[in-house]
Amino acid sequence: xxxxxxxxxLLDQAIRIASENNALKISEIEVELGVMRLVVPEALEEGFxxxxxxxxxxxAKLILTEVPITAQCRQCKQxxxxxxxxxxxxxxxTGDVAILSGNDIILKTVICxxxxxxxxx
Amino acid sequence: xxxxxxxSVFQANDAVAGENRxxxxxxGVLMVNLMSAxxxxxxxxxxxxxxxxxxxxxxxxxxxxxxxxxxxxxxxSGSQVVQINTGRGCHxxxxxxxxxxxxxxxxxxxxxxxxxxxxxxxxxxxDLGEHKRVALLSVPEGDDKVAKYxxxxxxxxxxxxxxxxxxxxxxxxxxxxxxxxxKINTHAPLLEISAKSGQGFxxxxxxxxxxxxxxxx
Numbered sequence: 459x460x461x462x463x464x465x466x467x468l469l470d471q472a473i474r475i476a477s478e479n480n481a482l483k484i485s486e487i488e489v490e491l492g493v494m495r496l497v498v499p500e501a502l503e504e505g506f507x508x509x510x511x512x513x514x515x516x517x518a519k520l521i522l523t524e525v526p527i528t529a530q531c532r533q534c535k536q537x538x539x540x541x542x543x544x545x546x547x548x549x550x551x552t553g554d555v556a557i558l559s560g561n562d563i564i565l566k567t568v569i570c571x572x573x574x575x576x577x578x579x
Numbered sequence: 580x581x582x583x584x585x586x587s588v589f590q591a592n593d594a595v596a597g598e599n600r601x602x603x604x605x606x607g608v609l610m611v612n613l614m615s616a617x618x619x620x621x622x623x624x625x626x627x628x629x630x631x632x633x634x635x636x637x638x639x640x641x642x643x644x645x646x647x648x649x650x651x652x653x654x655x656s657g658s659q660v661v662q663i664n665t666g667r668g669c670h671x672x673x674x675x676x677x678x679x680x681x682x683x684x685x686x687x688x689x690x691x692x693x694x695x696x697x698x699x700x701x702x703x704x705x706d707l708g709e710h711k712r713v714a715l716l717s718v719p720e721g722d723d724k725v726a727k728y729x730x731x732x733x734x735x736x737x738x739x740x741x742x743x744x745x746x747x748x749x750x751x752x753x754x755x756x757x758x759x760x761x762k763i764n765t766h767a768p769l770l771e772i773s774a775k776s777g778q779g780f781x782x783x784x785x786x787x788x789x790x791x792x793x794x795x796x
Contacts, residue, residue, distance in 0.1 A: 471590070
């Protein structure tokens with residue numbers, strides 16, 4: 459249940475970014491979930507909902523996209539899409555690979571409402 | 580207004596982890612993060628390790644949801660030990676380790692062990708500032724755990740197969756572990772040890788001594 463820690467980090471990050479841009483309210487947050495981080499999207503959403511109460515991110519929509527594992531073989535240098543629990547290079551059948559993606563959680567975009575926008579509404 | 584960000588959600592944790600690592604580097608301390616399921620023998624491993632390496636050379640930060648039982652066990656050695664109770668938290672964070680570090684005197688230490696909360700999923704996602712990651716798997720847990728909880732083992736620098744004194748009594752095939760590891764992590768050595776009988780324990784101590792951080796002049 460590390461989703462709660464991740465939800466808190468995401469919330470802090472989104473609020474900081476909104477504040478830096480003089481925004482009043484966050485309406486949407488787009489996040490890429492690397493599958494190796496073993497995040498259950500529903501648990502992250504639920505944790506975010508609870509933690510965002512009484513913050514500018516309350517009711518913000520989370521757009522969560524799972525990112526598969528891509529790896530590069532250190533022998534033949536071939537990049538490939540790997541399965542969970544099996545990073546073997548399809549060419550060389552070696553597990554000596556570098557992970558290129560699928561092992562991070564990235565905040566991509568924040569959509570928020572600024573003071574100026576509020577005035578024009 | 581749409582703001583493009585592209586920042587890791589772990590950025591804040593990783594920044595504190597970097598500070599922890601810098602602190603250990605400055606003190607010439609090798610910081611080792613021990614991760615495994617509950618009951619795989621992390622505390623027993625450390626009890627013997629502290630004695631073998633010299634209690635005054637070592638300190639421990641030990642994470643558990645509740646109780647100070649592990650700190651009491653490890654404190655018998657005479658090493659500095661700080662218990663971190665996470666309450667509901669299923670893993671240690673870099674900030675908790677920073678707090679623990681502030682309670683230790685790093686002077687004269689060579690090794691700082693962080694005994695993470697027993698959990699095979701969550702701890703693997705959080706850099707604590709360690710130099711090396713150790714994943715334990717004990718014989719009673721079964722030989723299928725590398726395949727099932729592979730991300731823990733994928734990021735490890737060394738893997739300890741612990742409680743090997745029980746190998747004859749239980750249905751456990753070390754070859755199956757090696758085969759599963761070959762698909763996800765080819766650089767980490769697999770060391771077979773028993774903290775109880777001492778079997779293979781010197782390999783673990785040798786690994787630690789080899790990895791010990793030596794400050795550059």
